[in-house]
Amino acid sequence: MKFASVRLPSKLGLGRARPAAAEPDPAAPDPPAQPKPAGTASVAAPPVEPTPWATGLTAAAMVAALAMAADLLVSQALRGAYGWLWIPANLMLAVGIGPALWLMRKTPFWRWITYGVVVGFGLAWTGLAISVVFRVRNGG
DSSP: OOOOOOOOOGGGTOSSOOOOOOOOOTTSOOOOOOOOOTTOOOOOOOOOOOOOHHHHHHHHHHHHHHHHHHHHHHHHHHHHHHGGGHHHHHHHHHHHHHHHHHHHTTSTTHHHHHHHHHHHHHHHHHHHHHHHHHHHHTTO
Protein backbone atom coordinates (compact mmCIF):
# COMPACT_ATOMS: atom_id res chain seq x y z
CA MET A 1 0.00 0.00 0.00
CA LYS A 2 1.40 3.38 -0.99
CA PHE A 3 0.71 6.60 0.87
CA ALA A 4 0.81 9.95 -0.86
CA SER A 5 3.03 12.54 0.74
CA VAL A 6 1.32 15.71 1.81
CA ARG A 7 3.02 19.11 1.74
CA LEU A 8 1.67 21.89 3.87
CA PRO A 9 1.30 25.36 2.38
CA SER A 10 4.58 27.19 2.25
CA LYS A 11 3.24 30.51 3.55
CA LEU A 12 2.85 28.90 6.97
CA GLY A 13 6.50 28.01 6.89
CA LEU A 14 5.73 24.38 7.63
CA GLY A 15 6.56 22.89 4.24
CA ARG A 16 10.22 23.87 4.24
CA ALA A 17 13.01 22.35 6.21
CA ARG A 18 14.59 24.68 8.72
CA PRO A 19 18.33 25.18 8.74
CA ALA A 20 20.13 23.96 11.83
CA ALA A 21 20.75 26.68 14.39
CA ALA A 22 24.34 27.78 14.53
CA GLU A 23 26.05 27.46 17.89
CA PRO A 24 27.07 30.80 19.40
CA ASP A 25 30.77 31.58 19.33
CA PRO A 26 32.02 31.77 22.96
CA ALA A 27 34.72 34.24 21.95
CA ALA A 28 32.23 36.66 20.38
CA PRO A 29 31.33 39.76 22.45
CA ASP A 30 27.86 40.00 23.96
CA PRO A 31 25.36 42.00 21.92
CA PRO A 32 24.70 45.52 23.24
CA ALA A 33 21.83 45.88 25.72
CA GLN A 34 18.62 47.28 24.32
CA PRO A 35 17.73 50.74 25.66
CA LYS A 36 14.61 50.95 27.82
CA PRO A 37 11.61 52.72 26.36
CA ALA A 38 11.02 56.27 27.56
CA GLY A 39 8.84 56.57 30.66
CA THR A 40 9.77 53.20 32.14
CA ALA A 41 11.77 52.74 35.28
CA SER A 42 13.27 49.68 36.81
CA VAL A 43 11.38 48.62 39.89
CA ALA A 44 13.33 46.97 42.66
CA ALA A 45 11.70 44.21 44.68
CA PRO A 46 10.55 45.35 48.12
CA PRO A 47 12.85 44.34 50.94
CA VAL A 48 11.96 41.08 52.63
CA GLU A 49 10.63 41.68 56.10
CA PRO A 50 11.44 39.26 58.90
CA THR A 51 8.66 36.94 60.04
CA PRO A 52 6.95 38.33 63.18
CA TRP A 53 7.11 35.11 65.19
CA ALA A 54 6.21 36.58 68.59
CA THR A 55 3.18 38.47 67.33
CA GLY A 56 2.08 35.67 65.03
CA LEU A 57 2.33 32.91 67.62
CA THR A 58 0.53 35.06 70.18
CA ALA A 59 -2.30 35.74 67.75
CA ALA A 60 -2.43 32.06 66.76
CA ALA A 61 -2.59 30.95 70.42
CA MET A 62 -5.41 33.39 71.21
CA VAL A 63 -7.40 32.35 68.14
CA ALA A 64 -6.76 28.66 68.94
CA ALA A 65 -8.18 29.12 72.43
CA LEU A 66 -11.21 30.99 71.05
CA ALA A 67 -11.86 28.40 68.30
CA MET A 68 -11.47 25.51 70.74
CA ALA A 69 -13.84 27.06 73.27
CA ALA A 70 -16.42 27.91 70.61
CA ASP A 71 -16.31 24.44 69.08
CA LEU A 72 -16.56 22.71 72.47
CA LEU A 73 -19.48 24.90 73.58
CA VAL A 74 -21.41 24.43 70.35
CA SER A 75 -20.76 20.67 70.34
CA GLN A 76 -21.80 20.26 73.97
CA ALA A 77 -24.98 22.28 73.37
CA LEU A 78 -25.83 20.19 70.31
CA ARG A 79 -25.06 16.99 72.21
CA GLY A 80 -27.47 17.96 74.98
CA ALA A 81 -30.26 18.93 72.57
CA TYR A 82 -29.93 16.45 69.71
CA GLY A 83 -27.75 13.57 70.92
CA TRP A 84 -25.32 12.12 68.40
CA LEU A 85 -26.21 14.69 65.71
CA TRP A 86 -23.48 16.94 67.10
CA ILE A 87 -20.91 14.87 65.15
CA PRO A 88 -22.20 15.65 61.61
CA ALA A 89 -22.89 19.23 62.71
CA ASN A 90 -19.28 19.57 63.85
CA LEU A 91 -18.02 18.09 60.58
CA MET A 92 -20.21 20.48 58.59
CA LEU A 93 -18.79 23.37 60.59
CA ALA A 94 -15.24 22.30 59.73
CA VAL A 95 -16.06 21.70 56.05
CA GLY A 96 -17.76 25.09 55.87
CA ILE A 97 -14.85 27.04 57.31
CA GLY A 98 -12.21 25.00 55.48
CA PRO A 99 -12.24 26.83 52.10
CA ALA A 100 -11.93 30.24 53.76
CA LEU A 101 -8.98 29.02 55.81
CA TRP A 102 -7.37 27.50 52.71
CA LEU A 103 -7.56 30.84 50.89
CA MET A 104 -6.12 32.80 53.83
CA ARG A 105 -3.13 30.54 54.50
CA LYS A 106 -0.74 32.55 52.27
CA THR A 107 -1.73 36.07 53.39
CA PRO A 108 0.93 37.47 55.75
CA PHE A 109 -1.21 38.27 58.82
CA TRP A 110 -4.17 35.97 58.25
CA ARG A 111 -1.99 32.88 58.07
CA TRP A 112 -1.54 33.09 61.85
CA ILE A 113 -5.30 33.23 62.31
CA THR A 114 -5.62 30.20 60.04
CA TYR A 115 -3.04 28.26 62.04
CA GLY A 116 -4.83 29.16 65.26
CA VAL A 117 -8.23 27.99 64.00
CA VAL A 118 -6.75 24.71 62.72
CA VAL A 119 -4.98 24.03 66.04
CA GLY A 120 -8.07 25.06 68.02
CA PHE A 121 -10.33 22.72 66.07
CA GLY A 122 -7.80 19.90 66.40
CA LEU A 123 -7.62 20.34 70.16
CA ALA A 124 -11.41 20.59 70.42
CA TRP A 125 -11.88 17.39 68.43
CA THR A 126 -9.34 15.65 70.64
CA GLY A 127 -11.23 16.81 73.72
CA LEU A 128 -14.55 15.75 72.21
CA ALA A 129 -13.19 12.30 71.35
CA ILE A 130 -11.91 11.86 74.90
CA SER A 131 -15.25 12.99 76.35
CA VAL A 132 -17.13 10.52 74.11
CA VAL A 133 -14.89 7.65 75.23
CA PHE A 134 -15.34 8.44 78.93
CA ARG A 135 -19.05 9.15 78.59
CA VAL A 136 -19.64 5.82 76.83
CA ARG A 137 -17.40 3.98 79.32
CA ASN A 138 -19.23 5.47 82.32
CA GLY A 139 -22.64 4.74 80.83
CA GLY A 140 -23.60 8.37 80.20
